[in-house]
Amino acid sequence: MESTIVNGAWKGHLGRGLAPRELQFLLSVAQGMTAKEIAKAFGIAPGTVVKRLSNAMFKLGVHRQGAMIAEAMRRQIITPLCLLLAGLIAMHTATDGEMARRDRRPTERRFAELRLMRRAEPVGLIG
Known part of the structure; x- marks a missing residue:
């Protein structure tokens, strides 16, 4: 043993x-x-x-x-000791790739919206 x-x-x-x-x-x-x-x-x-x-x-x-x-x-x-849990998390991440992509999209949209707002602000001040 x-x-x-x-x-x-x-x-x-x-x-x-x-x-x-x-x-x-x-x-x-x-x-x-x-x-x-x-x-x-x-x-x-x-x-x-x-x-x-x-x-x-x-x-x-x-x-x-x-x-x-x-x-x-x-x-x-x-x-x-948490090897089984780590394996399950790794398998879940590997099989659910779309979930990871969804996490990045809101950030990209937010930056795009900020860029649009900044471009629109100078136009509003002139008119």
Whole structure:
């Protein structure tokens, strides 16, 4: 049976290449926390967090934290808890393209109406 760690809106899977502490810190980074914030939350030195994240990046073969999160998701080491909801929203958006177009039309009309009004104003002042 595989163990998991849940941190906020993210779920991490142990036994897929990262140490438990590396996985905890990776999940915290995925939530948008900085090394200092993670260190404060865990009661450790910021340097320890930086070292653990550096180890995780090395194990995943990346050099940036954003790439670390993306690679961990690709390898299914971490997954967002709202993945099903995100999938449903993406499917709805893809199948209902006309709805997205309708959202842009009122803005375009409003600008067109403003242009017409501005052109009509000088004529009204002359006459």
